[in-house]
Amino acid sequence: MADFPEGFLWGSSTAAHQVEGSNVNNDWWAWEHTDGSTAVEPSGDAIDQYHRYREDFELLAGLGQNAHRLSLEWSRIEPASGEWSSAALGHYRRVLECLAENGLTAFVTLHHFTNPRWFAERGGWLAADAVERFARYCERVASELGGLMPWTCTINEPQIVALFGYREGMHPPGHSDEGEWRRVTRTLIEAHRVAAPLFERAGICLQLPAFEAGDPRPAEMVEPYLEDLPGEFAGVQYYTLMREPPGALVVTENGIATGDDSKRVDYLESHLGAVKRALDEGIDVRGYLYWSSFDNFEWAEGYRPTFGLVGIERDRGLRRVVRPRAEAFGRVARSNELSALRAV
Numbered sequence: 001m002a003d004f005p006e007g008f009l010w011g012s013s014t015a016a017h018q019v020e021g022s023n024v025n026n027d028w029w030a031w032e033h034t035d036g037s038t039a040v041e042p043s044g045d046a047i048d049q050y051h052r053y054r055e056d057f058e059l060l061a062g063l064g065q066n067a068h069r070l071s072l073e074w075s076r077i078e079p080a081s082g083e084w085s086s087a088a089l090g091h092y093r094r095v096l097e098c099l100a101e102n103g104l105t106a107f108v109t110l111h112h113f114t115n116p117r118w119f120a121e122r123g124g125w126l127a128a129d130a131v132e133r134f135a136r137y138c139e140r141v142a143s144e145l146g147g148l149m150p151w152t153c154t155i156n157e158p159q160i161v162a163l164f165g166y167r168e169g170m171h172p173p174g175h176s177d178e179g180e181w182r183r184v185t186r187t188l189i190e191a192h193r194v195a196a197p198l199f200e201r202a203g204i205c206l207q208l209p210a211f212e213a214g215d216p217r218p219a220e221m222v223e224p225y226l227e228d229l230p231g232e233f234a235g236v237q238y239y240t241l242m243r244e245p246p247g248a249l250v251v252t253e254n255g256i257a258t259g260d261d262s263k264r265v266d267y268l269e270s271h272l273g274a275v276k277r278a279l280d281e282g283i284d285v286r287g288y289l290y291w292s293s294f295d296n297f298e299w300a301e302g303y304r305p306t307f308g309l310v311g312i313e314r315d316r317g318l319r320r321v322v323r324p325r326a327e328a329f330g331r332v333a334r335s336n337e338l339s340a341l342r343a344v
Contacts, residue, residue, distance in 0.1 A: 002336035003276050009105055009287025010333035011067030012060065012309055013253055014049070015112035015156065016076075018296040021046035026075040027120035028113065028299075031172040038170050041302040047294055047312050053095050059310065059320060060293060061102040064330030068104040069252055069289045070095070071112035071156065072145075074119075078137055081118045089144045096148035107235075107252065107289065108149045109205065110138055110195060112156040113171070113299070124173055125161070125184045125191075135194045142198040152199040153235050153252065157207050158188035159221045170300060185220055189229070196230045205235030205252045233286065248284045251275060255291035257298075257305035264325040265341060272338055290329060294320070 017023050022045060032042040049056055060068060076088040099106045111134070115124055119133060127133070138154070146152075155161070164171040167181035196202040206225050235252035256267040268290075278285050295308035303314065309326035313319040331340035 003338045004336040008336060009067040011065045012290040012293035013069035014293050015071045016073040017043060017114045019047050019049040019294060020073060021048045021050055023073055023075060025079055025117055026114040027117055027172045030117060038300040043297040046297050047318050054098055057098050057102045057104060061104055063326050064333040066103060066105060067107060067287055067289060068099055069107035071109035072141060074137055075116035078116060084140060092145060096145060105150055107151040107153060109153040109156050110141060113161060125187050126180060130187055131191045131194055134191045138195040138198050146199055149199060150201060152202040153205045154192045154195040154202055155188055156205045157237060159207055162188060182220060185224060189224055193230055201232045203231040203233035203235050204229060205237055207237050248286055250286050251288045253291040255307045257307045259306055261324050265328055268329060269341055276338055
């Protein structure tokens with residue numbers, strides 16, 4: 001019997017701001033160009049996937065993947081409050097159609113760290129009507145694109161949005177306020193509650209770290225997100241140890257930044273082994289999406305971390321370079337056998 005069930009979803013993940021390039025109308029672009037911010041460099045052209053998505057999806061499908069996670073860029077779809085870009089919606093329709101044409105099941109994230117500038121300037125997630133504004137965006141996406149979105153993640157890592165943006169000051173808006181952190185946590189949970197019913201199969205993508213005993217952070221970073229949140233699945237994102245939420249799971253992010261392929265294969269073997277053990281224990285795991293498909297813009301850390309199954313030669317016109325670990329991962333995806341990872 002195979003290690004992983006028939007129909008298991010194998011793929012990798014990206015986010016719009018990290019790969020598209022030239023997302024000039026969001027708060028992260030502004031943060032990258034603000035003196036004294038934590039960003040070590042601007043995102044610029046990223047890997048230009050806004051224009052190269054077809055070749056990229058063909059490449060990933062050719063590597064044996066059958067699923068792909070990406071995000072929509074809110075600031076492109078709603079560039080000014082209440083103004084909708086038919087061109088951007090048309091672009092994302094073509095992107096999602098292209099995924100299907102290549103046999104890649106779409107996992108679509110509605111909010112992956114970035115806000116439109118107009119939303120940020122009104123107070124971002126602290127604004128009294130933040131949930132209402134996010135819901136309006138989600139309603140438009142559901143109406144225009146929902147039929148092409150078999151899996152939908154409402155908000156990516158809301159704990160990190162709240163913690164890094166409003167308590168630690170590491171991400172925009174760069175605040176360090178305990179009260180704001182807690183308030184934004186509750187706002188993001190409510191934003192998920194409003195958005196999830198709009199889509200056929202929706203969930204939320206969470207980091208659920210396993211904290212040390214006595215650490216006060218679980219009260220705000222874990223527990224509120226495990227209390228009867230609506231949705232059909234939980235997207236689990238982890239890079240070391242994690243807690244497992246109840247219900248159906250998809251590993252929507254898991255990866256390692258290294259230039260040493262042997263370390264990457266060791267990492268994959270360890271973590272895919274953990275997924276197999278979870279399945280053997282009866283946990284409902286539907287898929288595994290590696291982070292990331294390509295080397296990309298890693299937020300405040302810039303382009304130095306190399307998580308990608310596919311490398312990017314930035315000094316050679318953003319040339320894509322398939323790394324050996326991508327082929328190894330593809331062998332597992334095609335066979336559902338963990339041993340295929342080290343097959344020659």
